[in-house]
Amino acid sequence: MKNRQNQNKGRVPSLRISSRASLKLIGGMTSRHNVLTFYVKTFGCQMNVADSSAITNELVSYGLIESAISEDADIIIINTCTVRDHAEKLALTEAGKFKAWRKAKKERRLVLIGCAAERLGEGVKKSFPFIDLVIGSKKIEEVPAIIAGTFKLQIADFKLTKENDDSCGQTNNNATSYQPSAPGGEKVSPAEVSAYVNIMRGCNNFCSYCIVPYVRGAEVSIPAAGIIAEIETLVGNGTKEVTLLGQNVNSYHYQGLDFAGLLEKVNGIDGLLRIRYMTNHPKDINERIIGAIARLPKACNHIHLPMQSGSDRVLRLMNRQYTTAQYMDIVRKIKATIPGVSVTSDVLIGFPEETERDFQETYDLVEKAGFDFCYVFRFSARKGTAAYALGDRVGKEEKKARHIKMLSLTNRIASESNKRFIGRTVEVLAERMEGPRMLGKTSDNGAVVFLCNESLLGKIVKVRILETKVHSLIGEIVL
Numbered sequence: 021m022k023n024r025q026n027q028n029k030g031r032v033p034s035l036r037i038s039s040r041a042s043l044k045l046i047g048g049m050t051s052r053h054n055v056l057t058f059y060v061k062t063f064g065c066q067m068n069v070a071d072s073s074a075i076t077n078e079l080v081s082y083g084l085i086e087s088a089i090s091e092d093a094d095i096i097i098i099n100t101c102t103v104r105d106h107a108e109k110l111a112l113t114e115a116g117k118f119k120a121w122r123k124a125k126k127e128r129r130l131v132l133i134g135c136a137a138e139r140l141g142e143g144v145k146k147s148f149p150f151i152d153l154v155i156g157s158k159k160i161e162e163v164p165a166i167i168a169g170t171f172k173l174q175i176a177d178f179k180l181t182k183e184n185d186d187s188c189g190q191t192n193n194n195a196t197s198y199q200p201s202a203p204g205g206e207k208v209s210p211a212e213v214s215a216y217v218n219i220m221r222g223c224n225n226f227c228s229y230c231i232v233p234y235v236r237g238a239e240v241s242i243p244a245a246g247i248i249a250e251i252e253t254l255v256g257n258g259t260k261e262v263t264l265l266g267q268n269v270n271s272y273h274y275q276g277l278d279f280a281g282l283l284e285k286v287n288g289i290d291g292l293l294r295i296r297y298m299t300n301h302p303k304d305i306n307e308r309i310i311g312a313i314a315r316l317p318k319a320c321n322h323i324h325l326p327m328q329s330g331s332d333r334v335l336r337l338m339n340r341q342y343t344t345a346q347y348m349d350i351v352r353k354i355k356a357t358i359p360g361v362s363v364t365s366d367v368l369i370g371f372p373e374e375t376e377r378d379f380q381e382t383y384d385l386v387e388k389a390g391f392d393f394c395y396v397f398r399f400s401a402r403k404g405t406a407a408y409a410l411g412d413r414v415g416k417e418e419k420k421a422r423h424i425k426m427l428s429l430t431n432r433i434a435s436e437s438n439k440r441f442i443g444r445t446v447e448v449l450a451e452r453m454e455g456p457r458m459l460g461k462t463s464d465n466g467a468v469v470f471l472c473n474e475s476l477l478g479k480i481v482k483v484r485i486l487e488t489k490v491h492s493l494i495g496e497i498v499l
Contacts, residue, residue: 064101100136270304330385362464370419372410
């Protein structure tokens with residue numbers, strides 16, 4: 021999953037209260053509204069965004085009100101990331117900004133959740149004693165109920181139930197899955213054009229550089245019925261496109277249903293226009309999945325397939341479980357099977373033991389692989405991973421130089437790839453307005469900007485491309 025800072029991305033902040041749920045403030049907590057307000061700040065990947073959206077919807081369904089301004093909230097929730105040291109520090113710095121806010125009123129509460137909260141645990145309070153509650157990513161579904169219980173909030177008609185075997189996520193270690201339900205069992209979902217939907221949690225791959233398996237736990241596939249119900253609710257509220265999320269969506273498996281089968285089911289949802297999915301793993305993507313993407317009309321013809329390195333030696337050290345030859349075979353199969361497909365990738369620069377030769381092999385493979393874009397990340401040593409023991413052996417300046425060189429290549433590749441669209445008319449899903457401009461995407465993940473009014477939100481429109489930039493296409497609507 022690509023790591024980016026996100027705040028309320030992919031949904032419209034709401035100031036809503038459910039008429040079916042009442043919340044009584046007891047145990048010393050008060051609010052000038054007589055109802056608690058909360059604010060969620062999110063750091064990290066798309067899965068964190070989806071988690072924050074689900075938590076927001078759950079809290080709203082209980083009767084809390086989401087505040088658009090952090091300083092006006094009674095409860096501030098910071099959803100953290102720890103995939104890289106920089107991401108973790110950003111989230112903790114954000115928490116530090118609320119020290120004065122927390123101390124100004126004793127009834128206020130500051131809650132740290134997510135992956136960094138899982139890694140650091142209660143120990144984070146030594147440096148941040150004003151944090152009231154720490155909830156790790158392994159209990160992310162229970163956040164609303166834990167907040168309610170810890171702060172002694174009495175929520176009418178709400179109960180947390182352990183789902184029965186038919187609705188409990190499947191995992192290799194028989195872990196159970198707790199899924200809070202809003203009063204009446206409904207999920208409160210935002211009216212958004214494009215939405216994220218988690219289909220699984222955790223990871224079993226243990227790439228040597230990655231902290232995710234340690235903070236998110238073993239792979240758990242979410243029941244298909246729950247996924248379909250969530251998407252149907254989103255579509256009923258106006259969503260036209262969903263992105264199915266998992267650390268490795270290709271390994272989804274629930275009661276005999278694999279990822280290709282899940283795509284089939286989602287494709288059958290009336291009113292849904294497009295299906296995206298990430299992240300894929302080269303060792304698990306197969307002909308059945310590729311065939312489903314090629315065959316299903318709603319499946320977008322874009323596959324993000326992280327390569328990480330073009331050196332077989334480094335791939336072994338990373339425990340990626342494939343070779344460069346196997347990776348390129350997969351790319352060729354994808355391009356031969358899916359017409360007009362866009363393939364994007366990730367590479368990790370400065371992994372311990374990465375020599376200049378290893379880097380050059382990666383550079384050369386990126387140049388010839390035919391990617392439409394490739395994200396470039398610098399290695400960040402994470403305590404507890406196998407790579408941490410190797411040390412951060414590539415010097416800071418050398419790592420920076422390699423990063424700059426690779427970025428220059430990937431930006432050139434993206435720029436050249438985009439130029440093929442000039443003069444072409446493409447179909448774009450109109451996703452959101454920014455001033456007078458509409459932003460949307462093509463099926464193959466091209467970001468398109470064009471002038472139009474908001475009446476076209478949620479519609480697929482034809483746009484003629486007039487010019488291109490490194491990361492976007494500029495066009496005009498074709499009437």
